Amino acid sequence: MTQTLFDASRAGRRNAHHIPEAPATPEGIPERFLRPTPPPLPQVSELQVVRHYTRLSQLNFSVDTQFYPLGSCTMKYNPRACQVLASLPGFLNRHPLASEESGQGVLRCLHELQEMLGEIAGMPGVSLVPMAGAQGEFAGVAMIRAYHRSRGDEARREMLVPDASHGTNPATAAMCGCTVREIPTDAQGDVNLDALRQAVGPRTAGLMLTNPSTLGVFERQVARIAQIVHAAGGLLYYDGANLNAVAGRVRPGDMGFDAVHFNVHKTFATPHGGGGPGAGPVAVSERLVPFLPLPMVKKELDDKGREWFSWMDETQCPESIGRLATFAGNVGVLLRAHIYLRMTGAEGMKRVSGFATLNANYLMARLSAAGFTVAFPGRRATHEFILTLKPEADAFGVSALDFSKRLLEFGIHAPTMYFPSLVPECLLIEPTETETKETLDRFVEAMIAIRHEAETNPQRLLTAPHAVPVPGGGVGRLDATRAARKPDLIWKEMITQ
Amino acid sequence: MPFIPHTPTDIDEMLRSIGVPDLETLFEEIPDPLRCPTLDLPPALGEMAVGRMMRERAETDANGVCFIGAGAYEHHIPAAVWEIAARGEFLTAYTPYQAEASQGTLRLLYEFQTMMAGLTAMDAGNASLYDGASGLGEAVLMAARASDNAGGKILMPASVHPHYRAVVQTMTADQDLEVVEIPFDPLEGRILPKALNRFHGQKIAALVIPQPNFFGILEEVDTLTDWAKAEGATVVAAVNPLSLGLLKPPGHWGQQGADIACGDGQPLGIPLSSGGPYFGFLCCKQALLRQMPGRIVGRTQDAQGRTGFILTLQAREQHIRRAKATSNICTNQGLMTVAASIHLSLLGPEGLAKTAALCHARTRTLVDKLTTIPGVTRLFTGPYFHETALRLPKPAAPILARLARLGIQGGYALGEEHPFHDKGVLVCATETKTEADLQFYADTLAWVLNAKEG
Numbered sequence: 048m049t050q051t052l053f054d055a056s057r058a059g060r061r062n063a064h065h066i067p068e069a070p071a072t073p074e075g076i077p078e079r080f081l082r083p084t085p086p087p088l089p090q091v092s093e094l095q096v097v098r099h100y101t102r103l104s105q106l107n108f109s110v111d112t113q114f115y116p117l118g119s120c121t122m123k124y125n126p127r128a129c130q131v132l133a134s135l136p137g138f139l140n141r142h143p144l145a146s147e148e149s150g151q152g153v154l155r156c157l158h159e160l161q162e163m164l165g166e167i168a169g170m171p172g173v174s175l176v177p178m179a180g181a182q183g184e185f186a187g188v189a190m191i192r193a194y195h196r197s198r199g200d201e202a203r204r205e206m207l208v209p210d211a212s213h214g215t216n217p218a219t220a221a222m223c224g225c226t227v228r229e230i231p232t233d234a235q236g237d238v239n240l241d242a243l244r245q246a247v248g249p250r251t252a253g254l255m256l257t258n259p260s261t262l263g264v265f266e267r268q269v270a271r272i273a274q275i276v277h278a279a280g281g282l283l284y285y286d287g288a289n290l291n292a293v294a295g296r297v298r299p300g301d302m303g304f305d306a307v308h309f310n311v312h313k314t315f316a317t318p319h320g321g322g323g324p325g326a327g328p329v330a331v332s333e334r335l336v337p338f339l340p341l342p343m344v345k346k347e348l349d350d351k352g353r354e355w356f357s358w359m360d361e362t363q364c365p366e367s368i369g370r371l372a373t374f375a376g377n378v379g380v381l382l383r384a385h386i387y388l389r390m391t392g393a394e395g396m397k398r399v400s401g402f403a404t405l406n407a408n409y410l411m412a413r414l415s416a417a418g419f420t421v422a423f424p425g426r427r428a429t430h431e432f433i434l435t436l437k438p439e440a441d442a443f444g445v446s447a448l449d450f451s452k453r454l455l456e457f458g459i460h461a462p463t464m465y466f467p468s469l470v471p472e473c474l475l476i477e478p479t480e481t482e483t484k485e486t487l488d489r490f491v492e493a494m495i496a497i498r499h500e501a502e503t504n505p506q507r508l509l510t511a512p513h514a515v516p517v518p519g520g521g522v523g524r525l526d527a528t529r530a531a532r533k534p535d536l537i538w539k540e541m542i543t544q
Numbered sequence: 545m546p547f548i549p550h551t552p553t554d555i556d557e558m559l560r561s562i563g564v565p566d567l568e569t570l571f572e573e574i575p576d577p578l579r580c581p582t583l584d585l586p587p588a589l590g591e592m593a594v595g596r597m598m599r600e601r602a603e604t605d606a607n608g609v610c611f612i613g614a615g616a617y618e619h620h621i622p623a624a625v626w627e628i629a630a631r632g633e634f635l636t637a638y639t640p641y642q643a644e645a646s647q648g649t650l651r652l653l654y655e656f657q658t659m660m661a662g663l664t665a666m667d668a669g670n671a672s673l674y675d676g677a678s679g680l681g682e683a684v685l686m687a688a689r690a691s692d693n694a695g696g697k698i699l700m701p702a703s704v705h706p707h708y709r710a711v712v713q714t715m716t717a718d719q720d721l722e723v724v725e726i727p728f729d730p731l732e733g734r735i736l737p738k739a740l741n742r743f744h745g746q747k748i749a750a751l752v753i754p755q756p757n758f759f760g761i762l763e764e765v766d767t768l769t770d771w772a773k774a775e776g777a778t779v780v781a782a783v784n785p786l787s788l789g790l791l792k793p794p795g796h797w798g799q800q801g802a803d804i805a806c807g808d809g810q811p812l813g814i815p816l817s818s819g820g821p822y823f824g825f826l827c828c829k830q831a832l833l834r835q836m837p838g839r840i841v842g843r844t845q846d847a848q849g850r851t852g853f854i855l856t857l858q859a860r861e862q863h864i865r866r867a868k869a870t871s872n873i874c875t876n877q878g879l880m881t882v883a884a885s886i887h888l889s890l891l892g893p894e895g896l897a898k899t900a901a902l903c904h905a906r907t908r909t910l911v912d913k914l915t916t917i918p919g920v921t922r923l924f925t926g927p928y929f930h931e932t933a934l935r936l937p938k939p940a941a942p943i944l945a946r947l948a949r950l951g952i953q954g955g956y957a958l959g960e961e962h963p964f965h966d967k968g969v970l971v972c973a974t975e976t977k978t979e980a981d982l983q984f985y986a987d988t989l990a991w992v993l994n995a996k997e998g
Contacts, residue, residue, distance in 0.1 A: 051651070051654075051655060052655055052889055053655070053658070060892075061892055061894055061895070062622075062890055062891070062892065062895065065620070065622050065890050065891055065895050066891070066892075066894055066895045066898050066899075067620075067898050067899060067902045067975050068898075068902070069898040069899075069901040069902035069905060069975075070901060070905060071901075073790065073901050073904045073905065074905070074908065075904070075908055075927060075928075076762065076790070076791075076904065076927055076929070077927060079766065079792075080762050080765075080791055080792060080927070081790060081791060081792060082788065082789070082790060082791055082792050082793060082796075082897075083792075083796075085789075085893035085894065085896075085897055086662055086663050086788060086789055086793070086893050086896060086897070087662035087893070088659060088662065088663075088888050088889070088891070088892050088893045088896065089659075089889050089892065090892045090893065090894075091889055091892070093622075093624060093890060096624065096628075096886060096889045096890050097624050097627075097628060099889075100628045100629075100652070100882070100885075100886055100889075101628060101631070102648075103647075103648040103649075103651055103652050104628070104631045104633035104634050104648050105633060105648065106646075106647040106648035106651070107633040107634065107637045107640075107645070107646055107647070107648035107649055108637065108642070108645035108646065109632055109633045109634075109635070109636040109637040110632075110636035110637075111632030111633065111635070111636045112632065112633060113645075115638065117638055120638055122636075122638060123547070124547050125635070125636050126547060128591045128594065128595065130630070130635070132594065132595055132598040132599075132602075133598075135598060135599060135602035136602065137601070137602030137603055137604070137605035137606070137607075138602050138605060138817065138818065139815045139816070139817055140607050140618075140815065140816055141605050141607050141816060141817070141818045142607060142610050142612045142616060142618070142816045142818075142953060143615075143616050143816065143818050143819030143820075144612050144614055144616070144956050145607055145608075145610065145612060145948070145953045146944070146945060146948035146953065148945075148948060148949070149605060149606055149607060149608065149948060149953070150605055150818065151601075151604050151605070152600075152601030152602055152603070152604040152605040153601070153602075153605055153818050155601060156598075156601060159586070163585055163586070166583050166584055166585060167583060167585075169580065178674040178675065178678070178820065178821070178877075179674060179873070179874065179875035179876070180874065180875060181862070181872045181873055181874045181875065182674060182678070182873075184872065185715075185872060189714070189717070189718070192718060213863075214861075214862040214863040214864070214865075214866050214869070214874075215862050215863075215872050215874050217862075217866040217867035218862035218865070218866060218867060218869040218871065218872035219872040220867065221867040221868070221869075221872075222685075222715070222718075222719075222871070222872050223718045224718030224719055224720070225718075227866075227867040264573070265573045265574055267573055267574075267575060269578070270575065270577070270578065293574070295580075295582075295583055296571065296574070296579060296580065297574055297578050297579060297580060298580045301578055301580055302578055310875075312875065316547075318635045318636050318879070319636065319637065319638045319639070319875075319878075320634070320635060320637075320877075320878045320879030320880075320882075321634055321635075321637040321638070321639070321640065321646070321649040321878040321879060321882065322638070322639040322640065322649070322671065322672075322839065322875065322876050322877075322878030322879075323639075323672070323821075323875040323876040323877045323878045323879065323880075324674075324820070324821035324823075324875075324876075324877040324878070324879060324880060325875045327875075340714070368714055368717070369710055369711070369713055369714035369717075370677070370707055370710040370711050370714055371678060371711060371714060371715075372674065372675055372677060372678060372707075372711065372819070372820065373615050373616075373675050373676050373677035373678075373705070373707050373708065373711070373808060373819070373822070374615070374616065374675075374707070374818070374819025374820060375818065375819040375820070376819065376820055377674075377820040377821040378817055378818040378819050378820050378821075379815075379817040379818075379820060379821050380820075380821055386594055386598060388585065389586060389588075389589050389594050389597070390546075390588060390589055390590070390591065390594050391546050391585075391588055392585055392586065392587055392588030392589075393582050393583040393584070393585040394582070394588065395546040395588050396546070396583065396585070397582070398546050398548060399546045399548070401567050401568075401570075402546075402548045402550060402567075404567075404570045404571065405550075405555070405558055405559075405562075405567055405570060406558075408562045408564075408570050409558040409561055409562055412561050412562045412563070413561060416561075426573065427570055427571075427572065427573050428570075451642070452644065455642065455644055455645045460638075460642060460645055461642050461645070466863070480546065480547075480548050481547045481548065481549065482549070483549045483550070483554070484550065484554040484557070484558060510847065512644050515644045515645050515647075517645075517647070521644060521645075521647060522644055522647060522846045522850050522851075522852035523644070523846035523847055523848060523850065524644060524846055524847065525643045525644060525844050525845070525846050525852040525853075525854045526844045526845055526846065526847075527643075527844070527854055527856070529844045529845060530842040530843070530844035530854045530856040531842070531856050531857060531858075531859075534668075534833065534840075534842050534856060534857060535842055535843040535844075536654070536657055536661075536668045536669075536833075536840060536841065536842050536843075536856075537654070537657050537658040537661045537662075537667075537668060537669070538654070538655070538658040541658055541662060542658070542661060542662050
């Protein structure tokens with residue numbers, strides 16, 4: 048398939064059933080405001096459109112079609128019930144500024160979600176507004192800065208992050224006007240406490256931490272870490288990317304954190320959509336409640352004792368860090384998370400983290416028994432774990448990238464590669480709780496087969512994939528250097544037509 | 545009911561392979577004092593029960609006939625848009641980092657970038673941001689970095705959507721940027737070029753130009769762009785993409801064109817959904833490409849010379865550059881760009897232009913009908929696209945509340961953001977409204993205004 052939709056475009060081809068009757072020249076808009084020529088869009092039939100995009104979809108790997116053990120991304124099953132019920136017409140067609148009276152259904156759901164997330168976090172305040180994890184992080188760090196500022200403490204502008212943290216952590220700190228200081232990790236995958244003690248001080252705004260860490264292990268000293276940072280006057284931010292490992296068992300609030308973001312597209316099974324939309328609600332400890340981003344949903348009882356839900360805005364929350372979205376964030380995604388949690392319940396949440404952990408430990412044990420090298424062999428895996436392919440790289444001259452590309456040809460999505468960068472030639476593997484034992488076994492067999500190939504025919508790996516198994520035949524390994532050297536980002540023939 | 549497939553036999557075998565007696569042993573590294581008791585969450589429901597609960601709630605959310613715009617617009621969405629966009633292969637894929645296993649999403653994004661660049665008359669576009677307001681925030685930060693006058697003032701017209709301005713405020717609060725508000729002309733409801741004169745010769749990093757502005761009014765984009773370019777400022781256009789079927793694209797504003805175009809993609813096939821998910825788009829001139837936030841897809845080849853697509857210019861992004869990235873954005877609104885691409889392909893150039901023209905015509909008719917009611921007048925005199933502000937003879941908020949109970953979402957009360965205009969209401973009629981809908985609104989409003997209080 049080499050044709051773009053633009054190649055199929057023919058002047059004059061139109062979908063009359065989508066083109067309304069309208070005057071050719073609009074009355075009342077002076078000509079200087081008008082577009083002299085029509086916008087360069089493809090002119091194709093509805094069938095051509097349907098066929099083109101259906102075929103495009105088939106070129107993708109997805110949770111619905113492949114095992115997708117992508118570490119740190121929690122590619123679990125996205126229940127269809129959540130999809131269908133969040134798309135009911137009453138929810139889908141409501142204007143964000145329509146009267147609150149006409150939105151009691153959706154507001155009730157959002158309020159329930161606030162309450163449920165507060166309970167899961169072990170924290171008293173929740174705002175659902177952030178539209179992705181990174182925006183949740185932004186909200187968290189902005190609240191931490193607002194807190195210090197409210198106390199007249201302008202000097203606290205340094206954010207501490209472990210050297211293995213997600214890239215969003217330092218990038219967020221920078222967007223919030225903080226300088227970033229990295230804290231090293233020790234050989235067991237824990238934060239180096241001595242380095243932390245030396246780093247904290249009167250300039251410390253806080254510490255951003257993921258627990259379980261990005262190394263796939265639980266940070267056992269988290270209570271000590273919280274004590275050290277709090278004693279120095281800083282606050283603690285919990286990156287909720289790995290919450291699927293511990294949800295329902297350990298709460299960020301109980302660990303001593305002051306702010307947390309959830310990735311509902313990870314822990315609460317909303318679909319990733321090829322890169323979004325997700326949602327990144329935040330929960331906070333008592334001292335950060337006044338600074339939560341707006342709007343939030345409030346529940347009151349009216350004079351007849353009926354529940355009434357409404358939006359809280361700047362007038363009720365004058366210390367808020369403000370707005371992050373045009374309206375109330377990714378409401379449709381939040382509804383999916385709400386439905387998932389209503390289907391899961393407290394025991395179910397504990398089973399989710401339990402079986403996510405079982406699957407990861409099983410994969411780790413089997414791969415280890417098969418002779419692969421686990422990065423932290425003395426530790427339990429959490430919901431994910433790290434293999435290092437350094438021995439294979441040294442022995443056979445193949446890399447983690449080559450292994451990953453060859454896995455694609457087995458119809459398995461590659462694990463996360465080269466993150467965290469502390470571990471050479473690493474694969475971060477997260478199977479999630481919704482995969483069967485048979486699927487996990489198949490992954491182990493594929494890894495063993497690929498290693499055998501690395502030994503006997505390394506060239507096969509170095510050039511993989513030749514063609515990814517998708518309908519119509521996929522492409523081979525793509526040249527990233529060529530793409531970056533002379534960027535070709537739009538189909539220029541279309542624009543210049 | 546957490547969708548776990550394990551049989552008791554599976555569990556036994558897996559635990560044996562790991563070498564632990566039970567599942568709880570896997571959590572032995574978690575210190576006891578940190579473990580929480582069972583959470584206090586509502587009891588788990590089966591699919592049938594949760595379905596019934598959600599249907600009951602959705603049914604209470606009656607929207608009525610909607611004349612609200614103010615940043616989100618009701619439009620016809622062809623049935624094929626979400627039939628295809630919701631396919632599992634689009635819906636349940638991750639960010640296309642493994643290019644060879646993500647050619648569907650990547651090829652689509654390349655086409656999306658092309659369509660958005662074409663609509664805005666820019667050289668390049670990214671693969672989406674969260675929404676219009678946060679997209680403007682990113683555009684302002686980008687302009688501040690890239691401007692010849694870096695470190696100078698950011699000029700922000702008060703005719704920009706108040707929530708957009710609020711989000712820009714949140715996003716720039718800790719950035720040592722000076723965002724200066726420019727008042728709009730109370731008569732015309734837009735920025736008069738003379739309002740800019742007092743900034744002449746000062747160091748101006750960027751000027752934001754909304755088109756149409758929050759009040760639906762068309763700004764004099766050519767004059768404003770030329771003024772800004774003469775001052776050496778970067779021009780950030782905040783536009784409604786559907787209006788670009790009809791209106792002059794930012795790349796053609798003034799002598800040189802705007803430098804950055806951003807906006808909310810909601811009018812392109814995205815349901816209203818109480819405010820999201822929508823998507824933000826961001827396009828720019830070639831010179832600013834490496835300052836762009838967000839993901840960008842490029843065309844390349846494999847070893848056999850077959851065309852393929854890949855995320856590129858990643859040295860701008862957080863997972864590579866960490867604290868020095870152009871933005872912290874990671875997850876964007878990918879699936880919404882699938883819908884928008886399908887939507888634009890189905891409408892084509894004529895469909896988009898005609899839809900925009902009909903929106904304008906419907907709003908004109910609505911304004912004509914409503915302003916025949918005694919005491920109802922236009923608040924501003926400037927030319928408008930598909931939305932405009934009216935002045936009612938009484939405070940707007942209670943009138944709108946009464947209309948809502950009669951099945952009409954009658955508009956947005958301007959008093960919420962502009963206390964001076966407590967009788968002002970922003971009304972919008974899109975192509976979805978029939979002549980009968982417009983008449984129903986006019987008749988009902990006349991009746992409500994005449995009726996005695998209470």
